[in-house]
Amino acid sequence: MKRRDLLKAAATLPLTPLLMRSGTALAHGVGTMAINLRSRVRPGQPGWPAATEWDRLKRRVGGRLLKLESPFVSCSASQTDSACAQMLKQLDNPFAVGDSPELTQTSGWADAWTSQPSAYAVAAKRAADVVAAINFARQHHLRLVVKGGGHSYQGTSDSADSLLVWTRHMNQVRLHDAFVPQGCAGYIAPQTAVDVEAGAMWIDVYNAVTTHGARYVQGGGCTTVGVAGLVQSGGFGSFSKRWGTAASNLLEAEVVTADGQVRIANARTNPELFWGLKGGGGGSLGVVTRLTLRTFELPEFFGGVNFTIKADSDAAYRALIAEAVSFYQRALFNPHWGEQMKLYGRNILEVSMMFQGHSKQQAEQIWTPFLEWVQARKDCQITKPFEALAALAKHLWDAEFLRKYLPDAIAMDDRPNAPRDRFAWAGDREQAGSFIHGYQSAWLPATLLQLDQQTKLADALFTAAQHWGVSLHFNKGLAGAPVDSIDRARDTATHPQVLDAFALAISANGGDPAFPGMPGAKPDLAKARRDAAAIEHTMAALRAVAPNAGCYVSESDYFLRDWQQGFWGSNYPRLAAAKREYDPDGLFFVHHGVGSEDWSPDGFTRLRR
Template identity: 80%
Template sequence: MKRRDLLKAAVTLPLLPLLMRSSAALARGAGTLATILRPRPGQPGWPAATEWAQLKRQVGGRLLKLEPPFAQGDASLALKQLGNPFAVGDNPALTQTSGWADAWASQPSAWAVAAENTADVVAAIDFARKHHLRLVVKGGGHSYQGTSDAPDSLLVWTRHMNQVALHDAFVPQGCAGHMTPQAAVSVQAGAMWIDAYDAVTTRGGRYVQGGGCTTVGVAGLVQSGGFGSFSKRWGTAASNLLEAEVVTADGKVRIANARTNPELFWGLKGGGGGSLGVVTRLTLRTFELPEFFGGVNLTVKADSDAAYRALIAEAVSFYQRALFNPHWGEQMKFYGGDTLEISMSIQGLTQGQVEQTWAPFLDWVHARKDCHVTRPFQALVAPARYLWDAEFLRKHLPGAIVPDDRPGAPRHHMLWAGDHDQVGWFIHAYQSAWLPASLLEPGRQAQLVQALIAASQHWGFALHFNKGLAGAPADTIARARDTATHPQVLDAFALLICANGGPPAYPGLPGAKPDLAKARHEAAAIDQAMDTIRAVAPNAGSYVSESDYFLRDWQQGFWGGNYPRLAAAKRRYDPDGLFFVHHGVGSEDWSADGFTRLRA
C-alpha cells in the first residue's frame, strides 16, 4: 500500500461508524441529510408500492404510471399525436419541445398526479415533500428550458384543471375598500390561452392580455412574465394578475394578492414558473375590446450590401417615426444579409389608417431600383371579437389556422399556422436580448443599423416589438414595474430573438436522429450574431421563457436587480427547495438535475 493510501485509511477508519450512520439515515429518507439527495426509482428512500397505492386512493385514482411514449405498443399512437399540439398536451409523457442540443431531452416522469382540483395538488406536494422526491409541474408543457418534465420525478399535471369564469366586478380577497371592483377572468392552472380567449373575447366581448401561441398554458406564461401581440398596449400577463391561488411547499393553499401574501404575489408575477409553488387558479384583469385587430405583412429583398444597409436604415427610422406606439406589435425579421420580412400586429386602427401609416415606407421601397418586394404588402383589419373565433376563421381565413382535428375536440381549439412548425421541435440554439429605446434616438440609429446588418451576416433574427414596453402607455408601464420581470423591459423597444431548431427528436422516436453537428454549427453562428448585438446593448437581459439554456449569469440576465427579492421569497415559501427548475430562483443551491443539494 502506498503512503498516500495509508494516510487516507488512517483518517477514514475512525469516521466509519459516523459515515455508516449517515448512510443509513439517508437510505431511510430521514434526518438532515435527507434533503441533500433525492431518491430515484430502485434506490433507498424511493416510496414503496403500498405508498404509491395510498397516494392513488387519496387522489381518487388519478395517479398515472408513465412510460416512454414511443415504447413498444405505444409508438403508433404517439406518432399520430406529433402533428397536433393539443394531442401532445393531452399526453402527460410528452412535452411541446422534444429537447435541446447538448442540453436536455424530453423524458417522462416516473409517476404523475392528473390533478382535477386543488386537493389533488396538495396531496402530490405533501407526498413529494414526505419522500423528498424530485417534483415537476406541467400545464401547457411549452418550456424551452425543459422544465416541464424530468425523469425519475413525480409530475403534478394540471391539464384537466381548465375552467374559465368571467367576473363583472372582481375584488381580490382581503382587498375590499382598498381596490375598485373591476372586470376580470379566473382561469384554472391547466387552461390554455385559446380557452381564455374564447371565453373572454369571442364570447365575452372583452380582452385579456395573454400569449400569442394559443396552446401555451395560462399559468406558465403569467409566472414567466407573459408577452402577447398587444403587450405594447396592455402590458404583460404578469402585470395584469389580480390574484392567485397557490399551493406552497408546506402543502398549504394560499391566496396571493396585493394585500395577502404580497411577496409571494409579486414573485409569481414574472419570477418564473415552478419555483415558488403550484398555482391552481389565477384571476386576471380584462379590458375593453378595441374596435379592430389586424396585421401587416411585407417582404423586401435588397440587391446589394449598400441597398440592404439603406433598407434597414429606413426600416429602423420608419419604426421610430410611425410605429413606436401602442398600436403596433410583433416582428421585423432580418435574414440572409439581404432580406427584411415584416409581420406586424395592429390594434385600434382602421384599414384606412393602417394603409396611410405605411404609405411613406412603401413609397420609399418602390422608388428604389435596388430593393424588390418579394411578398406584396398586405394589411388585414377585422372586428376585434373575431381574432380567436375559430368558426369565423374557418370560414374566412382557413389557411391561417390549424384546428384540433381529433373527433370530439372543442371547436374553438385552433393553433396559428405560423406556430405549427414548433410542435415537438428540437432546439439547436435560442437567445434573446432586450434592446434599449435609446438605440432609436437619431444619434444612435446608425450604430443600431450597423449591428443589425453585421448580425444578419451570421444568422437571421427578429425584433419582437411587443416584447419591449417602451412606447407603452404610462399605466401599462406602472403595472409592469410592479412585477418581478427584468426591469430592462420597461425601457426596451423590442426583444431581439435569434434561434433555430430541427424536427422532433424525442428519445425513442422511430427515425429520429438529431443532427448534433449541424446544431452546434448553428449555435456557434447564433453566438456570433448575438455577440454583435450585445456590443451595442451591453448587459442586455433576456426573457426567461425565450432564452439561452446555457446562460451563465442567469440571475442577472433574467431578473436583474429583482433577483435578491425573489431569492428572499424563495427562502420564505420554499426553504428546503422542494420546487426546482433549471435556472429557476434558488436553483443555484442544487445540482443541474435537481437531485443533489449543494448547499443549504
C-alpha cells in the same frame, strides 16, 4: 414555414446567489421545515416509495395517479404498432402533445436536455390533488415537476425519475363583472376580471373573454401555451405594447406552497409571494392552481400587416435596415403596433406585424411612406406583396370566423371529437415537438432609436443578420406603452430592462422532433452546434450596442452563465428572499430558476444551504 426556422414559428398572425441560511419559523405561516442536504431519490434507490405508498397516494387523489412511460416504447422498426403510429401521426398537433402527460411541446435542446417522462403523474383536477402530490414528494424526497401546457424551451416541465403534477385537466374559466381580491375591499376597486384554472390554455381564455365575452385579456400569442406558466414567466402577447404583460395584470392567485398549504396571494395577502409569481418564473415558488386576471375593453379592430423585401446588395440592405429602423421610430413606436420585423442573410427583411385600434385603411396609410421609399429604389424588391388585414376585434380567436374567412391561417385540432373552437395558428403547429439547436434573446433599449443612435443600431442589425437570422419582437419591450401599463409592469419580478426596451431581439433555430425512442429521430448534433455558434455571433453583434442586456426567461439561452442577472437583474435578491420564505428546503426546482444554484443541474443533489 420550415420547422427548422424557429424564428418563423413565433406566433406570426395574419390579420432564478443568495442562499438559504436559517430554518426558523416564518413570518407568513409557512412554518418550520427541516433543512438538510439530503438528495432526492430515484426509482430503485433506498427510500423510493413502495407500491403500497403509491397506492395510498392514488386513493388520496381519487385514482388520478398515472404510471408513465414513453409513448414510443411500443414502436418497432416497422412502426406497425397502432398506438405508436397514432402518436407519430399526431406529433405535429400541439393539442395532442399537450394531452399526453409523457410529452413536452419541445423534444429537447442539443447538449442540454431531452424530453423524458416522469415516473408518475398526478392528473390534478382540484387543489386538494396538488396538495397530496406536494406532501408526498416532500415526505419521500422526490423530484417534483409541474406541467400545464408543457411549452418550456428550457425543459422546466420535464424530468425523468420525478413525480409530475399535471394540471391539464384544471381548465375552467369564469368571468367577473366586479372582482375584488380577497382582503382588498376598500383598497382595490372592483374590476372586470377572469378566473382561470392552472391547466387552461390561452385559447380557452380567449374564447371565453373575447369571442363570447367581448372583452380583452392580455395573454400569449400561441393559443396552446398554458396560462399559468406564461403569467409566472412574465408573459407577452401581440398587444403588450398597449396592455402590458400578462403578469402585470394578475390580480390574485391561488397557490399551493411547499408545506402543502393552499394560499391566496394578492397585493395584501402574501404580497411577496404574489409579487414573485408575477414574472419570477414558473415552478420555483409553488404550484399555482388558479389565477385571476384583469380584463379590458376591446378596441374596434385587430389586424395585421405582412410583406417581404429583398435587397440586391449589402449596401442596399444596410440602407433598407436603416430606413426600417427610422420608420419604426417615426410611425410604429406606439401602443398600436406589435410583433416582428425579421432580418435574414441573403439581404431579406420580413415584416409580420399586428395592430390594434386601427382600421385596414389606417394601417395602409401608415405604411405608405415606407412602401414608397422601397418602390423608389431600384435595388430593393418587394418579393411578397404588402397585405393589410383587419377584422372586428372579437373575431381574432373566433374559430368559426377564421374557418370561413382565413382558413389557411389556422390549424384545427383534428382529432375525433375535438372541440370546434380549439385551433393553433398554422405556423405554431409546425413547431410542436421541435428540437432546439440554439436560442438567445436580448432586450434592446429605446435609446437606440434616438436619431444619433439609429445608424449604430442599423449597422449592428446588419452585422447580426450576416451570421444568423434575428427577429425584433416589438411587443416584448414596453417602451412606447401607456404609463399605466408600464407602471403595472414595474410592480412585477420581470427584469426592469423590459420597461425601457423597444423590442426583444431573438435569434434561434431547431430541427425536427427528436423524442428519445421515437422512430427516425436523428438530431444532427454537429449542425446544431454550428447553428448555436452562429446564433452566438448574431447576438454578440447586438450586445455590442446593448451591453449588459437582459433577456426574457422563457425565450433565452439554456447555457446562460449569469442567469440571475440576465433574467431578473436587480429583482433577483427579492425573489431569492421570497424563495427562502416560502420554500426554504427547495422542494421546487427548475433549471435556472430562483434558488436552483443550491442544487445540482438535474435538481437531485443539494449542494449547499
